[in-house]
Amino acid sequence: MDFLSPVLAGFGVVFQPENLLYCLLGVTLGMLVGVLPGLGPAATIAILLPVTYNIEPTSAIIMLAGIFYGAQYGGTITSVLLRLPGEASSVVTAIDGHELAKQGRAGAALGIAAIGSFVGATIAIVAMTFVAPLVAGFALDFGPAEYTMLALLGVLLVTTLGSGSAARSLLMAAVGLLLATIGQDPLLGTARFTFGSDELLDGIDFVIVAMGVFGVGEILYNLESLRHRTPPPVKVGSVYPTRKDLAESKGAVARGSLTGFLLGILPGGGATMSSMVAYAVEKRSAKRPERFGKGAIEGVAGPETANNAAATSSFIPLLSLGIPANATMAIMFGALLLQGVTPGPLLVDEEPELFWGVVNSMYVGNLLLLAMSLPLIGIFVRILRVQPAILAPLTILVTMIGVYTVRNNVFDMFLVIALGVVGYLLKKTGFEPGPLVLAFVLGGILESAFRRSMRTFDGELSGFLTQPIAASLLGAIVVLILLSLWRAIRTHRAATKKETDVTPAEHQPEDGDEQRDEHPAEHAR
Amino acid sequence: MRIPSTIRAAAVLAAGALALTGCSVQGGGSGEGGGDYPSRPVEFTVPTEPGGSTDLITRALAKSLEEPLGAQIPVVNKPGANGKIAGKDVFSGNPDGYRVAVMPQSLFAVGPLVVDDPDAITLEDMTFVKGLTVEDYVMVVPSGSRFKTVEDVLAADGVKYGTSGAGTGNQLAQALLFGSAKVDATAVPFDGGGPQLTAVLGGKVDVGTVHVAEAYEQIQAGALRPLVAFSKERLKALPEVPTATESGYDIVVDQRRFVAAPPGLPTDVRDTLASAIDKAVASPEYGKLLEDNHIGRWEVGGDAVGKQLKSARDGFRAMTERLGIDLSGQS
Known part of the structure; x- marks a missing residue:
């Protein structure tokens, strides 16, 4: 049992009292951070980094990892209750989740999301334990050509997400792709559509777009309807998912775990892609796909399971290749370096206690998160009972703080308001912001990956057919x-x-x- | 009369924003004159996202600097426009020593070759406080590559080389090498060192050039083969790798980082800060971080920083012009 003994020793590390404490601290913080829209795990970890200097490396990373996956649980809450997706990976959750909340079934949506998240993450940890070295290579197989096709597939799926007409979804997706071209040319560094402003040179951050057109837009829309009539207080209904909800979500959770685990390994946008793919898969495989967009529980279960599985598997490239898969992982990488640990292919052998301690701490962390989120749902859904006149300005205030933390930049706060007005107008004219936001995320990947591919293929489009994975995706x-x-x-x-x-x-x-x-x-x- | 009210609202918002931005800039007066400097926290701005090399070095420095300087040192990330956002923000503030930035050489020495920005930060816009680090570049291929030496690469045709993006030192180093050797090569810019390394490991590009620290673990694990270093002398971490100069191409490109403050920083404040940094960089913790990450020391005084930046800027420009390399239109 050469393989299993370090794994089991890792449990010994986790169950040291102080590590359990750091794990609890991490996931609690993570959940809080997830609930606060805009304030992401990346910013939080950066803020907390100095605190970890005097903690042992393993404990420090256990805590920081907890913040990361804990935030995935918390992010769902604002997505469902307020239609404020704080993370790219929970944008699709807002579509059906918020509908469910309006129908008084917020508790069911949040409950399913928590259970799905737990199952997805746990499956991903088990898979990570046994196949991490094998699948790590998967991340390397994805180069520019493969990302081009993946993003193209994503854009195609985006148009199926909306519940309105396909033409409108396509139009919104096109606007999203256009917005993604703002900023420096990804290959040449030339400024595009910045009107000479340095603030726009890096393009618009995803969080700004999502918060603006989804969250702020929704708030403005609700405020308008407030003028005409006092809305009936939202029913809170049953706090827990029913047996029927669970039965309906079973398949979605299983499928979401698989998509999430696989796509999460891919550096850049893996978690977002996985939640979108999971949503599209659920919609396609549903017996009555027309329920999607109107409050389908699978539309919450699938993506939420997938994004947690992806969050977990995104540790694979970091811990086994030394390549950070996303912004949060990049900071985690920095945190490890500051602790004197260099993540790379040799980490498992050189620091087995750290490696397995961190991996195994995720079992405990997810269990803690599940145990925390279920009772908390009852409290969170009460947010819906708060008078809109009080809730709206408070939400805007918290959003603004969150938006500021993205780049410590005041300009972004104005941008989010401007995009909020756009979101409001879209909603008023019957356009859905979902395709816009998701196409925006994919647009950046699509453009740079396509242009990189063209360079590697000497400008020949047929080059895509020479790459097996890219060609298969193209076929799909x-x-x-x-x-x-x-x-x-x-x-x-x-x-x-x-x-x-x-x-x-x-x-x-x-x-x-x-x-x-x-x-x-x-x-x- | 709806429009005027919106305008008024906008004006109020704008005023509010001004007040907000004002807060961070003003409030200098109290600490003028080096005698009581520092009497409050000294903020270090990092012009990149958290997690990168500049961030890492700044955080390690801040950790060791609090004690000798006798002040708290918050580290703030202000990414954007390759460091221009942070630079413009910090260097337009009061020269009181309470807000400084850690800046990379590439922004001043390589950036101007790539993007013609009339509004760019120039060397005159800063007071150089202290040099910090120097990081070297090494060209790598996957261990299964047909290229065994740098000569193999330079003898090949249609080489695709990865870079960490427009305006980076590794883009310049490779462009100069391939330009000097008259090799038909195409740059494939990635979004940073990590993605570039992933592409090299996956064989999506033929070669790539990254910082020693970025490739070291993979080299040790046998996944990457180092071919050539762009340093003046052989690398301490990889002594078996020849330099470009040894291979007959006089190309030395590295990345240096330094502490800079707004122009007109009083000399006594600058000296207080610089001598505190001297003590901080001598701490074993900071030393270990540099050593672990194969980062070299470049702890020169402020004037030497300015001289180095100027010579790198002028030297790189002269070289690209002589070879007819246009980094901005590079395709």
């Missing part, structure tokens, strides 16, 4: 498009046939083809 994209077209044609035919057969008034609304039943043509027969 083509199949998806063909499938959608075929469905659209069938529904169109069915609709016209129906129109001639039955009364014209009954014809189906021209929704996106994704929203339809699996076999709409059969209804017509």
Whole structure:
């Protein structure tokens, strides 16, 4: 049992009282930070870094890791209750989660999210323990060409996320892609659409866009309706998910764990991609996909499971390759270096206690988070009972503080207000911000990855076909498009046939083809 | 009359914002004159996201500097525009020594070759307090690569080389090397050293050039092979790797970091800060961090910092012009 003995020794490290304490401290802080919109785990870890100097490396990393995955639990809460996604990976949760909250089922959404998160993370830790060295190479297989195709696939999926028409989703996605081009050219460093402003030179941060068009936009919209009528107090309903909710989410949690684990290994955007892919998968595999966007519990369970599994597996590139997969991991990397530990391929052998201590602490941390979040749901949902006139300014204030912490920059606070107005106008005119925000995230990846690929392929588009993974992804994209077209044609035919057969008034609304039943043509027969 | 009210609201907001930004800049007066400096916390600004090399060095320095300086040292990250946002912010403040920044040489020596920015921070916009570190670059290939030596790379055709982005020292070093050797090579810029290294390890580009610390663990693990160093002398960490100069190309590019303050910093304040930094960098903790991460010491005085930056800036420009290398339009 050569392999298992260091793993078991790692548990010995975790169960030292002070490490348990640091773990508890970390996850509690993480959850709090997650709840505060805008203030992300990256900023928190940076602030807390000086505190860790005098702590033992293993304990310090256990605590910092706890902040990171704890924030994933907390982020869901504002996403569901206030439609304020604080992390790119919980944007899709806001879509159905907030609908559920409006229906008085916030407790169910949060409960499922907590349970899904726990299951997803635990599965990912187990997988990490046994296959980390094997899958670490997976991160290296993804180069520019593969990211191009992955991002392209993502943009395609984005258009299926909205509950409105496909055309509107596409339009929003296009706006998101355009917004992503603001700032320095990713390859040449030339300024684009900055109007000479240094503030825009780095482009707009994702948090700013998400907070603006989702959160602030939503608040403005609600304030407007406040003028016309006093909204009925939101029912809080049952605090816990029902047996039916659990049964409905089982598949979503299982699928989310797998997508999350695999995509989380990829550096850059892994967690975000995984939550989007999980949402799209759930919508596609659902018996009644039209419920999505109107409060489908799987729309919360899938992405929330996936983003936690991804958060866990994003430790793999850091701990086994020495490559930080995202901004938070980069700070964790710095924290390790400051502690005199250099993460890299040799870490497992050189510092087995640290490696397995940190990995195993995640079991404990997730258990603590689950134990904390379930009882807290009852308290958090009471936020919904607060008068909008009080809640709205408070939320804006907290958001502003959070936004400031992203870059310690006042300009961003104005930007978030401006984007909030945009979000409000979008909502008023019936456009959905979801595709915009997600396409914005993908836009940056898509552009730089595509242009890097073109350089490595000497400008030949056919180069994508020479890379097995990229070519397979391209194949999947083509199949998806063909499938959608075929469905659209069938529904169109069915609709016209129906129109001639039955009364014209009954014809189906021209929704996106994704929203339809699996076999709409059969209804017509 | 809805419009005027919105304008008024905007004006109020703007005023509020001014007041906010004002807070951080003003409040100098009290500490003028080196006698009682420092009488309150001295803020160190890092012009990058947390986690990078500048961040790491600054935090390690701040940790050891609090005691000799006798003040608290908060570290604040203000990323943006390759350091310009932080630089403009700090160097436009009062020269009282309570807000300083740790800046990289590349911003002044390589950046101008890539982007023509009339509004760029110049060497005259700062008071140089103290030099800190120097980091060398090494060119690496995956261990399975067909390239065994730097000569193999330079004899090849259509080489794709990774860089850590536009305006970085490793972009310049490689462009100079391939330019001097007249090799047909294409730069593939990545978003930082980590992503570049990932691409090299995965064989997505043929070669890459990173800081010694970034590649060291992978070299030890046998995943990467170092080919050539862009340092003046052979690297202490990798003594078997030849320098570019030994290979016949006189190319020395490194990354240096230094502490700078707004222009017009009183000499006594500068000396107080510099001598406290001298004590801090002598601490075993700081020394261990440098050693662990293969970061060299460059603890020269402020004037020497200015001289080095100027000679690097002029030297790099002359070299690129002589070789006809245009880093900005590099494709």
